[in-house]
Amino acid sequence: MAGFLDNFRWPECECIDWSERRNAVASVVAGVLFFTGWWIMIDAAVVYPKPEQLNHAFHTCGVFSTLAFFMINAVSNAQVRGDSYESGCLGRTGARVWLFIGFMLMFGSLIASMWILFGAYVTQNTDVYPGLAVFFQNALIFFSTLIYKFGRTEELWT
Amino acid sequence: AGVKALVALSFSGAIGLTFLMLGCALEDYGVYWPLFVLIFHAISPIPHFIAKRATYDSDATSSACRELAYFFTTGIVVSAFGFPVILARVSVIKWGACGLVLAGNAVIFLTIQGFFLVFGRGDDFSWEQW
Numbered sequence: 001m002a003g004f005l006d007n008f009r010w011p012e013c014e015c016i017d018w019s020e021r022r023n024a025v026a027s028v029v030a031g032v033l034f035f036t037g038w039w040i041m042i043d044a045a046v047v048y049p050k051p052e053q054l055n056h057a058f059h060t061c062g063v064f065s066t067l068a069f070f071m072i073n074a075v076s077n078a079q080v081r082g083d084s085y086e087s088g089c090l091g092r093t094g095a096r097v098w099l100f101i102g103f104m105l106m107f108g109s110l111i112a113s114m115w116i117l118f119g120a121y122v123t124q125n126t127d128v129y130p131g132l133a134v135f136f137q138n139a140l141i142f143f144s145t146l147i148y149k150f151g152r153t154e155e156l157w158t
Numbered sequence: 159a160g161v162k163a164l165v166a167l168s169f170s171g172a173i174g175l176t177f178l179m180l181g182c183a184l185e186d187y188g189v190y191w192p193l194f195v196l197i198f199h200a201i202s203p204i205p206h207f208i209a210k211r212a213t214y215d216s217d218a219t220s221s222a223c224r225e226l227a228y229f230f231t232t233g234i235v236v237s238a239f240g241f242p243v244i245l246a247r248v249s250v251i252k253w254g255a256c257g258l259v260l261a262g263n264a265v266i267f268l269t270i271q272g273f274f275l276v277f278g279r280g281d282d283f284s285w286e287q288w
Contacts, residue, residue: 020219027225031232039240046248076222148229156220
C-alpha cells in the first residue's frame with residue numbers, strides 16, 4: 001500500500017521541451033498573477049469610489065508591493081552569490097542588502113494588507129469587499145514575485 | 159506558410175474586430191467605450207520587439223530582457239480582458255457587450271500570436287516571406 005504512486009509518471013508529451021520553456025512559463029504565470037492583482041484593486045476602486053468605503057491611503061500597500069517586486073527581481077541570483085563577472089554598481093554585498101530591503105518591503109506590504117482587511121473591514125460592520133481586494137492585490141503580487149524570482153533558472157541565460 | 163496563412167490570419171483578425179464592434183454598435187448596447195481595448199491590442203507586441211532589439215546574443219535560450227518582455231506582454235493581455243469587465247461592473251456597458259468584447263479580445267490575441275508563430279520563424283525577421 002505504501003508507495004503505490006511511486007511508479008506513476010505523468011503522460012509524456014514530447015512535442016514541446018518544457019525544460020527550455022521553464023523561464024517563459026514562469027514569466028507568463030507571474031505576469032498573470034501580478035496584473036490580476038492590480039485589476040482587482042482597480043475594480044474595487046471603481047465600484048467603491050467613496051473614501052469612506054475604500055480609503056485612498058490603502059493603495060499604498062499595492063504601490064510598495066510593486067516597488068518591492070521590481071527591487072527583488074532587479075538582482076539576479078548570480079549577483080547575490082557573487083558569481084557573475086561584472087559586479088554591478090553595488091557589488092555582492094550591495095546586491096544582498098538590496099534584496100533584503102526588497103523582501104522586507106514585500107512582506108511589510110503583505111502584512112499591512114492583512115491588517116487593513118481585518119482592522120478596517122472585518123471588525124467593522126461594513127462591506128468587506130474593498131478589504132479583500134487590498135489583501136488579494138498584495139497576496140497576488142507576492143506570489144507573482146516568488147514565481148518570477150524563483151521559478152526561472154539562470155542557466156538558460158548562458 | 160505564406161499567402162494562405164496570411165489570409166487565414168486576416169480573416170480571424172476581422173472576426174475578432176467584428177466581435178468588438180458588435181459589442182459596441184448593437185442597438186441594445188450603443189456605447190463605444192470598449193474600443194479602448196484596441197490600444198492594448200496595438201501595444202501588445204511592443205515589449206517583444208524591444209527585447210529582440212536589446213539583446214544581440216542569440217546563442218542563449220533565453221535572457222532576462224526577453225522574460226521581462228513576456229511578463230509585460232502578459233500584463234497587457236490581462237489588462238485588455240480586465241478593462242471591459244470593470245466597465246460592466248460599473249454598468250457603463252452591459253454584460254452582454256462585455257462578453258462580446260472579451261470574445262473579440264481572445265480572437266484578436268490569438269491572431270497576433272498566430273502572426274508571431276507563422277512569420278516569426280527564422281533567425282531574423284526577413285522580408286522574404288512576403
